[in-house]
Amino acid sequence: MLDVHKIRKDFPILDRQVNGKPLVYFDNAATSQTPQVVIDAIVDYYSNYNANIHRGVHTLSQEATDAYEIARKKIQTHFNTKHTHEVILTSGTTHSINIIATGFTNLLSKGDEVIVSALEHHSNIVPWQMLCERTGAILKVIPMNEEGELVMDVFDTLLSDKTKLVFTNHISNALGTINPIKEIIDKAHKVGAAVLIDGAQSCPHIKPDVQELDVDFYVASAHKLCGPTGVGMLYGKEEWLNKLPPYQGGGEMIELVTFEKTTYAGLPHKFEAGTPNICGGIAFGVALDYMNSIGFDTIAAYENDLLAYGTEKLLEIEGLKIYGTSKNKTSVISFNLDNIHPYDVGSIVDKLGIAVRTGHHCAQPIMDFYKIPGTIRASFSFYNTKEEIDALVDAVKKAKMMLS
Amino acid sequence: MTIKEIQEEIMDEFAMFDDWMQRYEYMIELGKSLPLIEEKYKTEDNIIKGCQSKVWVHAEMNDNKIEFTADSDAIITKGIIAILIRVFNRQHPTEIVEADTDFINEIGLKEHLSPTRANGLVSMIKQLKMYAIAYQTQIN
Numbered sequence: 001m002l003d004v005h006k007i008r009k010d011f012p013i014l015d016r017q018v019n020g021k022p023l024v025y026f027d028n029a030a031t032s033q034t035p036q037v038v039i040d041a042i043v044d045y046y047s048n049y050n051a052n053i054h055r056g057v058h059t060l061s062q063e064a065t066d067a068y069e070i071a072r073k074k075i076q077t078h079f080n081t082k083h084t085h086e087v088i089l090t091s092g093t094t095h096s097i098n099i100i101a102t103g104f105t106n107l108l109s110k111g112d113e114v115i116v117s118a119l120e121h122h123s124n125i126v127p128w129q130m131l132c133e134r135t136g137a138i139l140k141v142i143p144m145n146e147e148g149e150l151v152m153d154v155f156d157t158l159l160s161d162k163t164k165l166v167f168t169n170h171i172s173n174a175l176g177t178i179n180p181i182k183e184i185i186d187k188a189h190k191v192g193a194a195v196l197i198d199g200a201q202s203c204p205h206i207k208p209d210v211q212e213l214d215v216d217f218y219v220a221s222a223h224k225l226c227g228p229t230g231v232g233m234l235y236g237k238e239e240w241l242n243k244l245p246p247y248q249g250g251g252e253m254i255e256l257v258t259f260e261k262t263t264y265a266g267l268p269h270k271f272e273a274g275t276p277n278i279c280g281g282i283a284f285g286v287a288l289d290y291m292n293s294i295g296f297d298t299i300a301a302y303e304n305d306l307l308a309y310g311t312e313k314l315l316e317i318e319g320l321k322i323y324g325t326s327k328n329k330t331s332v333i334s335f336n337l338d339n340i341h342p343y344d345v346g347s348i349v350d351k352l353g354i355a356v357r358t359g360h361h362c363a364q365p366i367m368d369f370y371k372i373p374g375t376i377r378a379s380f381s382f383y384n385t386k387e388e389i390d391a392l393v394d395a396v397k398k399a400k401m402m403l404s
Numbered sequence: 405m406t407i408k409e410i411q412e413e414i415m416d417e418f419a420m421f422d423d424w425m426q427r428y429e430y431m432i433e434l435g436k437s438l439p440l441i442e443e444k445y446k447t448e449d450n451i452i453k454g455c456q457s458k459v460w461v462h463a464e465m466n467d468n469k470i471e472f473t474a475d476s477d478a479i480i481t482k483g484i485i486a487i488l489i490r491v492f493n494r495q496h497p498t499e500i501v502e503a504d505t506d507f508i509n510e511i512g513l514k515e516h517l518s519p520t521r522a523n524g525l526v527s528m529i530k531q532l533k534m535y536a537i538a539y540q541t542q543i544n
Contacts, residue, residue, distance in 0.1 A: 019424075341478035343457045348480075351424050359456050373457065373477065402429060403479060 002294065002302040007383050010035040010290075014383065021353025024388045029173055029332055029379035030357055031223045032204060034287075038226060041286040045279040053278055054252060054269070068278055071285030072268070078288045079218065080209045081235050085267035088234040088241070089281045093200040094123040096219035096234035097167075099271055100196055101127035103244030108164055110136030115158050115193075117168035118144040118369065119177060122362045124167055124198045137164070144369060148175040148324035152183065163193040170202035174361040174377065175324025176307075176332030178202070185215050194240065200224055204381065205303060205330045207296040210235050222280065227287035231280030234271070241267050248273040299382045303331040306380040310389045317396055323366075323375055331380035334361075337396065340403045342374045348399035349376070354392055407499055410491050411507040418511035427512045431483035438486035439493070441473040452524075452531045457481045459528060463535035469494045470539055472532065484513065485528055492532050497543065500536035505529050 051060035166188040196217035221232040250273030255263040319338035346358030359374040445462040457478030476482040
Protein backbone atom coordinates (compact mmCIF):
# COMPACT_ATOMS: atom_id res chain seq x y z
CA MET A 1 0.00 0.00 0.00
CA LEU A 2 1.30 3.40 -0.98
CA ASP A 3 1.63 6.04 1.74
CA VAL A 4 0.88 9.15 -0.30
CA HIS A 5 1.53 11.60 2.53
CA LYS A 6 5.01 10.20 3.00
CA ILE A 7 5.63 10.27 -0.75
CA ARG A 8 4.49 13.87 -1.09
CA LYS A 9 7.29 14.89 1.28
CA ASP A 10 9.75 13.69 -1.38
CA PHE A 11 8.54 16.43 -3.77
CA PRO A 12 9.41 19.95 -2.56
CA ILE A 13 7.35 21.63 -5.32
CA LEU A 14 4.12 20.15 -3.96
CA ASP A 15 4.37 22.54 -1.02
CA ARG A 16 4.09 25.68 -3.09
CA GLN A 17 1.07 27.85 -3.69
CA VAL A 18 -0.33 29.07 -6.99
CA ASN A 19 -2.61 32.12 -7.12
CA GLY A 20 -2.81 31.95 -3.33
CA LYS A 21 -4.03 28.32 -3.32
CA PRO A 22 -2.11 25.12 -2.63
CA LEU A 23 -0.81 23.76 -5.93
CA VAL A 24 -2.77 20.85 -7.34
CA TYR A 25 -0.60 19.42 -10.08
CA PHE A 26 -2.61 17.43 -12.62
CA ASP A 27 -0.42 17.96 -15.68
CA ASN A 28 1.66 14.86 -15.08
CA ALA A 29 1.22 13.58 -18.62
CA ALA A 30 3.10 16.68 -19.80
CA THR A 31 5.88 16.38 -17.26
CA SER A 32 6.19 14.80 -13.83
CA GLN A 33 7.51 16.56 -10.75
CA THR A 34 10.98 15.90 -9.41
CA PRO A 35 11.71 14.18 -6.10
CA GLN A 36 14.43 15.50 -3.79
CA VAL A 37 16.73 12.52 -4.49
CA VAL A 38 16.85 13.46 -8.17
CA ILE A 39 17.41 17.14 -7.36
CA ASP A 40 20.21 16.06 -4.98
CA ALA A 41 21.82 13.95 -7.70
CA ILE A 42 21.87 16.96 -10.03
CA VAL A 43 23.37 19.20 -7.34
CA ASP A 44 25.88 16.49 -6.41
CA TYR A 45 27.03 16.14 -10.00
CA TYR A 46 27.67 19.85 -10.50
CA SER A 47 29.10 20.27 -7.00
CA ASN A 48 31.48 17.32 -7.00
CA TYR A 49 32.32 15.66 -10.29
CA ASN A 50 31.25 17.74 -13.28
CA ALA A 51 33.52 16.66 -16.17
CA ASN A 52 33.32 15.53 -19.75
CA ILE A 53 33.06 11.79 -20.15
CA HIS A 54 34.57 8.93 -22.12
CA ARG A 55 37.82 10.70 -22.94
CA GLY A 56 39.51 12.26 -19.96
CA VAL A 57 41.98 10.25 -17.93
CA HIS A 58 41.66 12.51 -14.93
CA THR A 59 39.74 11.42 -11.84
CA LEU A 60 36.73 13.69 -12.31
CA SER A 61 36.20 12.49 -15.86
CA GLN A 62 36.42 8.88 -14.76
CA GLU A 63 33.97 9.42 -11.93
CA ALA A 64 31.51 11.14 -14.30
CA THR A 65 31.98 8.40 -16.92
CA ASP A 66 31.35 5.69 -14.34
CA ALA A 67 28.22 7.40 -13.06
CA TYR A 68 26.91 7.90 -16.59
CA GLU A 69 27.54 4.27 -17.56
CA ILE A 70 25.96 3.07 -14.30
CA ALA A 71 22.87 5.05 -15.33
CA ARG A 72 22.85 3.26 -18.69
CA LYS A 73 23.03 -0.05 -16.81
CA LYS A 74 20.08 0.98 -14.67
CA ILE A 75 18.08 1.77 -17.81
CA GLN A 76 19.08 -1.60 -19.25
CA THR A 77 17.89 -3.40 -16.12
CA HIS A 78 14.69 -1.39 -15.94
CA PHE A 79 13.65 -2.08 -19.53
CA ASN A 80 15.29 -5.53 -19.53
CA THR A 81 17.26 -4.99 -22.72
CA LYS A 82 19.52 -7.87 -23.73
CA HIS A 83 22.65 -5.73 -24.01
CA THR A 84 23.72 -2.49 -22.34
CA HIS A 85 24.83 -1.10 -25.71
CA GLU A 86 21.26 -1.37 -26.98
CA VAL A 87 20.43 1.60 -24.73
CA ILE A 88 21.10 4.92 -26.49
CA LEU A 89 20.83 8.02 -24.34
CA THR A 90 19.10 10.82 -26.24
CA SER A 91 17.59 14.21 -25.47
CA GLY A 92 14.14 12.67 -25.20
CA THR A 93 11.43 10.71 -27.02
CA THR A 94 11.27 13.08 -29.99
CA HIS A 95 15.01 12.81 -30.55
CA SER A 96 14.82 9.02 -30.26
CA ILE A 97 12.05 8.80 -32.87
CA ASN A 98 13.96 11.07 -35.23
CA ILE A 99 17.05 8.87 -35.01
CA ILE A 100 15.02 5.91 -36.27
CA ALA A 101 12.91 7.82 -38.81
CA THR A 102 16.05 9.32 -40.34
CA GLY A 103 17.89 6.00 -40.16
CA PHE A 104 15.26 4.29 -42.31
CA THR A 105 15.70 6.73 -45.21
CA ASN A 106 17.89 4.35 -47.19
CA LEU A 107 15.98 1.25 -46.14
CA LEU A 108 12.65 2.27 -47.70
CA SER A 109 11.72 2.66 -51.33
CA LYS A 110 8.81 4.10 -53.26
CA GLY A 111 5.64 2.13 -52.69
CA ASP A 112 6.72 0.66 -49.34
CA GLU A 113 4.19 1.19 -46.60
CA VAL A 114 4.46 2.36 -43.00
CA ILE A 115 1.63 2.23 -40.48
CA VAL A 116 0.86 4.75 -37.76
CA SER A 117 -1.99 4.78 -35.24
CA ALA A 118 -4.71 7.43 -35.07
CA LEU A 119 -3.87 8.02 -31.41
CA GLU A 120 -0.40 9.47 -31.89
CA HIS A 121 1.28 12.57 -30.53
CA HIS A 122 2.53 14.78 -33.35
CA SER A 123 6.09 13.71 -32.52
CA ASN A 124 5.21 10.18 -33.60
CA ILE A 125 3.55 11.35 -36.82
CA VAL A 126 5.62 14.16 -38.30
CA PRO A 127 9.07 12.45 -38.39
CA TRP A 128 7.47 9.54 -40.32
CA GLN A 129 5.66 11.85 -42.71
CA MET A 130 9.03 13.45 -43.41
CA LEU A 131 10.47 9.96 -43.97
CA CYS A 132 7.66 9.23 -46.44
CA GLU A 133 8.37 12.48 -48.28
CA ARG A 134 12.05 11.52 -48.60
CA THR A 135 11.44 7.95 -49.73
CA GLY A 136 8.06 7.86 -51.47
CA ALA A 137 6.75 5.40 -48.88
CA ILE A 138 3.03 5.51 -48.08
CA LEU A 139 1.64 6.31 -44.63
CA LYS A 140 -1.36 4.22 -43.51
CA VAL A 141 -3.39 4.86 -40.37
CA ILE A 142 -4.94 2.43 -37.88
CA PRO A 143 -8.26 4.18 -37.11
CA MET A 144 -9.77 4.73 -33.66
CA ASN A 145 -13.28 4.21 -32.35
CA GLU A 146 -15.51 6.38 -30.18
CA GLU A 147 -14.02 4.91 -26.97
CA GLY A 148 -10.58 6.04 -28.10
CA GLU A 149 -9.32 2.54 -28.91
CA LEU A 150 -7.53 1.35 -32.01
CA VAL A 151 -9.68 -0.64 -34.43
CA MET A 152 -7.55 -3.75 -34.66
CA ASP A 153 -9.63 -5.42 -37.40
CA VAL A 154 -8.63 -2.62 -39.74
CA PHE A 155 -4.99 -2.98 -38.66
CA ASP A 156 -5.11 -6.58 -39.93
CA THR A 157 -6.22 -5.38 -43.36
CA LEU A 158 -3.49 -2.72 -43.53
CA LEU A 159 -0.69 -5.22 -43.04
CA SER A 160 0.93 -6.73 -46.12
CA ASP A 161 4.35 -7.66 -47.42
CA LYS A 162 4.70 -3.98 -48.39
CA THR A 163 4.59 -2.97 -44.70
CA LYS A 164 8.08 -2.08 -43.51
CA LEU A 165 7.44 -0.23 -40.26
CA VAL A 166 4.70 0.14 -37.68
CA PHE A 167 4.83 2.83 -35.00
CA THR A 168 2.39 3.56 -32.24
CA ASN A 169 2.40 4.79 -28.70
CA HIS A 170 2.07 2.38 -25.81
CA ILE A 171 -0.37 4.79 -24.15
CA SER A 172 -2.16 7.74 -25.74
CA ASN A 173 -1.15 11.07 -24.22
CA ALA A 174 -4.46 12.74 -25.04
CA LEU A 175 -6.83 9.99 -23.86
CA GLY A 176 -4.83 7.57 -21.71
CA THR A 177 -5.77 4.50 -23.77
CA ILE A 178 -3.38 1.56 -23.32
CA ASN A 179 -2.82 0.14 -26.78
CA PRO A 180 -2.54 -3.62 -27.45
CA ILE A 181 1.11 -3.33 -28.38
CA LYS A 182 1.99 -7.01 -27.98
CA GLU A 183 -0.62 -7.89 -30.58
CA ILE A 184 0.59 -5.07 -32.86
CA ILE A 185 4.21 -6.22 -32.55
CA ASP A 186 3.44 -9.89 -33.22
CA LYS A 187 1.23 -9.16 -36.22
CA ALA A 188 3.73 -6.70 -37.71
CA HIS A 189 6.53 -9.20 -37.31
CA LYS A 190 4.54 -11.83 -39.22
CA VAL A 191 4.76 -9.64 -42.34
CA GLY A 192 8.40 -8.76 -41.64
CA ALA A 193 7.81 -5.17 -40.47
CA ALA A 194 9.80 -3.51 -37.68
CA VAL A 195 7.93 -1.85 -34.79
CA LEU A 196 8.68 1.27 -32.79
CA ILE A 197 6.74 1.86 -29.60
CA ASP A 198 6.58 5.36 -28.15
CA GLY A 199 6.70 4.80 -24.40
CA ALA A 200 6.64 8.46 -23.34
CA GLN A 201 3.28 8.04 -21.60
CA SER A 202 3.58 4.43 -20.49
CA CYS A 203 6.87 4.57 -18.60
CA PRO A 204 5.46 6.57 -15.67
CA HIS A 205 2.88 3.83 -15.08
CA ILE A 206 4.20 0.55 -16.49
CA LYS A 207 7.55 -1.21 -16.47
CA PRO A 208 7.97 -2.48 -20.02
CA ASP A 209 10.04 -5.60 -20.73
CA VAL A 210 11.39 -5.04 -24.22
CA GLN A 211 12.60 -8.63 -24.64
CA GLU A 212 9.26 -10.09 -23.67
CA LEU A 213 7.52 -7.61 -25.99
CA ASP A 214 10.05 -8.54 -28.70
CA VAL A 215 9.80 -4.90 -29.83
CA ASP A 216 12.39 -3.53 -32.27
CA PHE A 217 12.52 0.01 -30.87
CA TYR A 218 11.19 1.45 -27.63
CA VAL A 219 11.58 5.14 -26.76
CA ALA A 220 10.95 7.21 -23.64
CA SER A 221 11.70 10.51 -21.85
CA ALA A 222 13.11 10.85 -18.34
CA HIS A 223 11.03 13.91 -17.44
CA LYS A 224 7.79 11.95 -17.51
CA LEU A 225 9.06 9.61 -14.80
CA CYS A 226 10.44 11.93 -12.17
CA GLY A 227 13.69 12.63 -14.03
CA PRO A 228 14.96 15.90 -15.53
CA THR A 229 14.00 17.33 -18.93
CA GLY A 230 16.36 17.04 -21.89
CA VAL A 231 17.21 13.37 -21.54
CA GLY A 232 15.61 10.19 -22.74
CA MET A 233 16.33 6.79 -24.16
CA LEU A 234 16.16 4.80 -27.32
CA TYR A 235 16.18 1.05 -27.11
CA GLY A 236 16.89 -0.76 -30.36
CA LYS A 237 17.61 -4.40 -31.03
CA GLU A 238 21.32 -4.77 -31.64
CA GLU A 239 20.90 -5.98 -35.23
CA TRP A 240 18.74 -2.98 -36.10
CA LEU A 241 21.05 -0.45 -34.48
CA ASN A 242 23.97 -1.95 -36.39
CA LYS A 243 22.03 -1.71 -39.64
CA LEU A 244 21.00 1.94 -39.23
CA PRO A 245 23.42 4.77 -40.10
CA PRO A 246 24.48 7.34 -37.48
CA TYR A 247 22.07 10.24 -37.01
CA GLN A 248 24.58 12.99 -36.32
CA GLY A 249 28.31 13.28 -36.93
CA GLY A 250 30.66 14.62 -34.30
CA GLY A 251 32.89 13.69 -31.45
CA GLU A 252 32.28 10.56 -29.39
CA MET A 253 30.64 8.68 -32.31
CA ILE A 254 33.84 7.95 -34.22
CA GLU A 255 36.51 5.31 -34.13
CA LEU A 256 39.04 6.82 -36.50
CA VAL A 257 38.95 10.12 -38.37
CA THR A 258 41.08 11.12 -41.33
CA PHE A 259 40.18 13.58 -44.06
CA GLU A 260 39.84 10.64 -46.44
CA LYS A 261 37.54 8.50 -44.34
CA THR A 262 36.02 8.18 -40.90
CA THR A 263 35.02 4.93 -39.28
CA TYR A 264 32.24 5.01 -36.76
CA ALA A 265 32.34 3.87 -33.20
CA GLY A 266 30.37 0.83 -32.13
CA LEU A 267 27.15 0.85 -30.13
CA PRO A 268 25.98 2.82 -28.24
CA HIS A 269 28.40 5.64 -29.11
CA LYS A 270 27.58 5.57 -32.83
CA PHE A 271 24.30 7.34 -31.97
CA GLU A 272 25.68 9.60 -29.26
CA ALA A 273 27.62 12.31 -31.09
CA GLY A 274 28.84 15.24 -29.03
CA THR A 275 28.90 15.80 -25.29
CA PRO A 276 25.70 14.27 -23.94
CA ASN A 277 23.46 15.49 -21.13
CA ILE A 278 25.74 13.84 -18.58
CA CYS A 279 24.03 15.15 -15.48
CA GLY A 280 20.62 14.39 -16.97
CA GLY A 281 21.61 10.82 -17.77
CA ILE A 282 22.84 10.24 -14.23
CA ALA A 283 19.68 11.79 -12.77
CA PHE A 284 17.57 9.61 -15.12
CA GLY A 285 19.11 6.56 -13.43
CA VAL A 286 18.36 7.95 -9.98
CA ALA A 287 14.74 8.65 -11.01
CA LEU A 288 14.34 5.02 -12.12
CA ASP A 289 15.74 3.87 -8.77
CA TYR A 290 13.27 6.11 -6.99
CA MET A 291 10.25 4.82 -8.92
CA ASN A 292 11.37 1.21 -8.58
CA SER A 293 11.78 1.67 -4.83
CA ILE A 294 8.06 2.49 -4.70
CA GLY A 295 7.30 -0.26 -7.21
CA PHE A 296 5.40 -0.01 -10.46
CA ASP A 297 2.67 -2.42 -9.33
CA THR A 298 2.04 -0.25 -6.27
CA ILE A 299 2.06 2.89 -8.44
CA ALA A 300 -0.37 1.40 -10.98
CA ALA A 301 -2.78 0.17 -8.29
CA TYR A 302 -2.81 3.56 -6.58
CA GLU A 303 -3.23 5.52 -9.83
CA ASN A 304 -6.04 3.23 -11.01
CA ASP A 305 -7.82 3.99 -7.77
CA LEU A 306 -7.41 7.74 -8.44
CA LEU A 307 -8.66 7.24 -12.00
CA ALA A 308 -11.80 5.42 -10.83
CA TYR A 309 -12.47 8.05 -8.16
CA GLY A 310 -11.84 10.99 -10.51
CA THR A 311 -13.98 9.50 -13.27
CA GLU A 312 -16.87 8.92 -10.90
CA LYS A 313 -16.68 12.38 -9.32
CA LEU A 314 -16.27 14.31 -12.56
CA LEU A 315 -19.15 12.47 -14.22
CA GLU A 316 -21.41 13.71 -11.42
CA ILE A 317 -21.11 17.15 -13.01
CA GLU A 318 -23.98 17.59 -15.42
CA GLY A 319 -22.94 18.11 -19.01
CA LEU A 320 -19.42 16.80 -18.50
CA LYS A 321 -18.21 14.41 -21.17
CA ILE A 322 -15.10 12.26 -20.91
CA TYR A 323 -13.14 11.47 -24.09
CA GLY A 324 -11.27 8.17 -24.00
CA THR A 325 -13.43 5.62 -22.23
CA SER A 326 -11.50 2.43 -22.90
CA LYS A 327 -11.43 -0.13 -20.11
CA ASN A 328 -7.69 -0.24 -20.67
CA LYS A 329 -6.50 3.19 -19.72
CA THR A 330 -4.15 4.96 -17.34
CA SER A 331 -4.83 7.83 -14.99
CA VAL A 332 -5.67 10.43 -17.63
CA ILE A 333 -9.09 12.06 -17.84
CA SER A 334 -9.73 14.18 -20.92
CA PHE A 335 -13.03 16.02 -20.78
CA ASN A 336 -15.20 18.93 -21.86
CA LEU A 337 -18.15 20.74 -20.33
CA ASP A 338 -21.20 21.01 -22.56
CA ASN A 339 -20.33 23.49 -25.29
CA ILE A 340 -17.89 25.46 -23.17
CA HIS A 341 -14.46 25.98 -24.73
CA PRO A 342 -11.74 24.03 -22.87
CA TYR A 343 -9.58 27.14 -22.81
CA ASP A 344 -12.23 28.95 -20.75
CA VAL A 345 -12.44 26.12 -18.23
CA GLY A 346 -8.64 25.83 -18.05
CA SER A 347 -8.27 29.56 -17.35
CA ILE A 348 -10.69 29.44 -14.42
CA VAL A 349 -9.29 26.20 -13.01
CA ASP A 350 -5.76 27.65 -13.10
CA LYS A 351 -6.96 30.62 -11.10
CA LEU A 352 -7.92 28.13 -8.41
CA GLY A 353 -4.39 26.73 -8.22
CA ILE A 354 -5.00 23.64 -10.33
CA ALA A 355 -2.67 22.77 -13.17
CA VAL A 356 -4.43 20.94 -15.98
CA ARG A 357 -3.69 20.94 -19.67
CA THR A 358 -6.07 22.43 -22.19
CA GLY A 359 -5.89 22.28 -25.95
CA HIS A 360 -5.28 19.62 -28.55
CA HIS A 361 -2.44 17.94 -26.59
CA CYS A 362 -0.29 17.76 -29.75
CA ALA A 363 -2.76 15.19 -31.07
CA GLN A 364 -4.90 17.16 -33.52
CA PRO A 365 -6.12 14.06 -35.43
CA ILE A 366 -7.83 12.82 -32.24
CA MET A 367 -9.55 16.18 -31.73
CA ASP A 368 -10.63 16.14 -35.40
CA PHE A 369 -12.09 12.66 -34.85
CA TYR A 370 -14.27 13.95 -32.00
CA LYS A 371 -14.88 17.27 -33.84
CA ILE A 372 -13.81 19.33 -30.83
CA PRO A 373 -11.22 22.14 -30.54
CA GLY A 374 -9.53 20.39 -27.63
CA THR A 375 -10.14 19.04 -24.16
CA ILE A 376 -9.25 19.70 -20.56
CA ARG A 377 -6.87 16.97 -19.49
CA ALA A 378 -6.25 16.02 -15.86
CA SER A 379 -3.49 13.43 -15.53
CA PHE A 380 -2.84 11.91 -12.13
CA SER A 381 0.37 10.64 -10.64
CA PHE A 382 1.15 8.52 -7.58
CA TYR A 383 1.77 11.66 -5.50
CA ASN A 384 -1.72 13.02 -6.13
CA THR A 385 -4.60 12.55 -3.69
CA LYS A 386 -8.36 12.14 -3.71
CA GLU A 387 -8.61 15.47 -1.86
CA GLU A 388 -6.91 17.10 -4.83
CA ILE A 389 -9.44 15.47 -7.16
CA ASP A 390 -12.19 16.95 -4.98
CA ALA A 391 -10.56 20.36 -5.44
CA LEU A 392 -10.57 19.83 -9.21
CA VAL A 393 -14.23 18.84 -9.19
CA ASP A 394 -15.10 21.97 -7.18
CA ALA A 395 -13.07 24.12 -9.55
CA VAL A 396 -14.78 22.66 -12.62
CA LYS A 397 -18.16 23.27 -11.02
CA LYS A 398 -17.18 26.87 -10.33
CA ALA A 399 -16.00 27.27 -13.94
CA LYS A 400 -19.28 25.86 -15.19
CA MET A 401 -21.18 28.32 -13.05
CA MET A 402 -19.17 31.28 -14.32
CA LEU A 403 -19.18 30.25 -17.94
CA SER A 404 -22.71 29.03 -18.56
CA MET B 405 -12.93 59.76 -26.33
CA THR B 406 -9.25 59.22 -26.91
CA ILE B 407 -7.63 55.80 -26.55
CA LYS B 408 -6.04 56.95 -23.31
CA GLU B 409 -9.39 58.07 -21.90
CA ILE B 410 -11.08 54.80 -22.78
CA GLN B 411 -8.24 52.85 -21.16
CA GLU B 412 -8.63 54.91 -18.00
CA GLU B 413 -12.36 54.31 -18.03
CA ILE B 414 -11.79 50.55 -18.25
CA MET B 415 -9.20 50.69 -15.46
CA ASP B 416 -11.72 52.53 -13.25
CA GLU B 417 -14.33 49.88 -13.95
CA PHE B 418 -11.98 47.04 -13.07
CA ALA B 419 -10.78 48.85 -9.92
CA MET B 420 -14.22 48.25 -8.42
CA PHE B 421 -13.56 44.52 -8.11
CA ASP B 422 -11.74 42.90 -5.20
CA ASP B 423 -11.00 39.51 -6.65
CA TRP B 424 -10.23 37.75 -9.87
CA MET B 425 -13.62 36.04 -10.05
CA GLN B 426 -15.45 39.32 -10.26
CA ARG B 427 -12.95 40.59 -12.82
CA TYR B 428 -13.43 37.50 -14.95
CA GLU B 429 -17.19 37.70 -14.65
CA TYR B 430 -17.06 41.31 -15.77
CA MET B 431 -14.80 40.45 -18.65
CA ILE B 432 -17.23 37.73 -19.74
CA GLU B 433 -19.99 40.35 -19.50
CA LEU B 434 -17.99 42.76 -21.68
CA GLY B 435 -17.66 39.98 -24.25
CA LYS B 436 -21.39 40.24 -24.81
CA SER B 437 -21.04 43.86 -25.97
CA LEU B 438 -18.47 42.96 -28.62
CA PRO B 439 -19.40 44.29 -32.09
CA LEU B 440 -19.86 40.91 -33.76
CA ILE B 441 -18.15 40.07 -37.00
CA GLU B 442 -20.43 39.20 -39.91
CA GLU B 443 -20.54 35.46 -40.62
CA LYS B 444 -19.08 36.00 -44.11
CA TYR B 445 -15.89 37.40 -42.56
CA LYS B 446 -15.37 34.36 -40.29
CA THR B 447 -12.81 32.99 -42.69
CA GLU B 448 -9.54 31.16 -42.16
CA ASP B 449 -7.68 34.34 -43.23
CA ASN B 450 -9.32 36.41 -40.50
CA ILE B 451 -8.34 34.03 -37.68
CA ILE B 452 -5.63 35.38 -35.40
CA LYS B 453 -2.83 32.82 -35.24
CA GLY B 454 -1.29 31.85 -31.92
CA CYS B 455 -4.45 31.59 -29.82
CA GLN B 456 -5.66 28.36 -28.20
CA SER B 457 -9.17 29.43 -29.05
CA LYS B 458 -10.34 30.86 -32.36
CA VAL B 459 -10.52 34.64 -32.73
CA TRP B 460 -11.76 36.28 -35.93
CA VAL B 461 -11.25 39.99 -36.54
CA HIS B 462 -12.44 42.18 -39.40
CA ALA B 463 -11.62 45.87 -39.92
CA GLU B 464 -13.11 48.58 -42.12
CA MET B 465 -12.30 52.28 -42.43
CA ASN B 466 -14.95 54.97 -42.46
CA ASP B 467 -14.08 58.71 -42.30
CA ASN B 468 -10.46 57.85 -41.56
CA LYS B 469 -11.47 55.85 -38.49
CA ILE B 470 -11.24 52.10 -38.15
CA GLU B 471 -14.22 50.01 -37.19
CA PHE B 472 -13.45 46.58 -35.84
CA THR B 473 -15.74 43.59 -35.51
CA ALA B 474 -14.72 40.25 -34.02
CA ASP B 475 -15.80 37.00 -32.42
CA SER B 476 -14.29 34.04 -30.57
CA ASP B 477 -15.37 30.50 -29.77
CA ALA B 478 -14.16 30.91 -26.15
CA ILE B 479 -15.94 33.41 -23.95
CA ILE B 480 -12.98 34.61 -21.89
CA THR B 481 -11.13 35.29 -25.13
CA LYS B 482 -14.23 37.07 -26.41
CA GLY B 483 -14.07 39.31 -23.35
CA ILE B 484 -10.42 40.10 -24.00
CA ILE B 485 -10.92 41.00 -27.65
CA ALA B 486 -13.99 43.03 -26.66
CA ILE B 487 -11.85 45.12 -24.29
CA LEU B 488 -9.21 45.69 -26.96
CA ILE B 489 -11.79 46.65 -29.56
CA ARG B 490 -13.51 49.00 -27.15
CA VAL B 491 -10.16 50.78 -26.81
CA PHE B 492 -9.34 50.91 -30.51
CA ASN B 493 -12.72 51.17 -32.17
CA ARG B 494 -13.44 54.27 -34.27
CA GLN B 495 -9.97 55.67 -33.71
CA HIS B 496 -7.60 57.11 -36.31
CA PRO B 497 -5.08 54.51 -37.57
CA THR B 498 -2.11 56.57 -36.36
CA GLU B 499 -3.58 56.76 -32.85
CA ILE B 500 -3.92 52.96 -32.82
CA VAL B 501 -0.42 52.37 -34.14
CA GLU B 502 1.09 54.65 -31.50
CA ALA B 503 -1.05 53.52 -28.55
CA ASP B 504 0.53 51.65 -25.66
CA THR B 505 -1.40 48.82 -24.01
CA ASP B 506 0.05 48.85 -20.50
CA PHE B 507 -3.48 49.14 -19.08
CA ILE B 508 -3.75 45.35 -19.52
CA ASN B 509 -1.47 44.88 -16.48
CA GLU B 510 -3.60 47.26 -14.46
CA ILE B 511 -6.85 45.38 -14.97
CA GLY B 512 -5.45 42.06 -13.73
CA LEU B 513 -5.06 40.33 -17.06
CA LYS B 514 -1.32 40.20 -16.82
CA GLU B 515 -1.24 36.40 -16.89
CA HIS B 516 -2.71 36.54 -20.37
CA LEU B 517 0.52 38.18 -21.45
CA SER B 518 2.62 35.21 -20.36
CA PRO B 519 3.66 32.56 -22.90
CA THR B 520 1.13 30.15 -24.43
CA ARG B 521 -2.01 32.05 -23.43
CA ALA B 522 -0.26 35.10 -23.77
CA ASN B 523 0.39 34.43 -27.33
CA GLY B 524 -3.29 35.03 -27.60
CA LEU B 525 -3.43 38.53 -26.23
CA VAL B 526 -0.12 39.59 -27.73
CA SER B 527 -1.23 38.29 -31.13
CA MET B 528 -4.55 40.09 -30.83
CA ILE B 529 -2.90 43.45 -30.12
CA LYS B 530 -0.44 42.83 -32.93
CA GLN B 531 -3.23 42.00 -35.38
CA LEU B 532 -5.29 45.09 -34.53
CA LYS B 533 -2.21 47.25 -34.96
CA MET B 534 -1.43 45.55 -38.27
CA TYR B 535 -4.83 46.63 -39.59
CA ALA B 536 -4.09 50.15 -38.38
CA ILE B 537 -0.71 50.20 -40.14
CA ALA B 538 -2.34 49.00 -43.35
CA TYR B 539 -5.02 51.72 -43.26
CA GLN B 540 -2.45 54.34 -42.25
CA THR B 541 -0.58 53.60 -45.47
CA GLN B 542 -3.84 54.00 -47.39
CA ILE B 543 -4.45 57.48 -45.95
CA ASN B 544 -0.93 58.58 -46.72
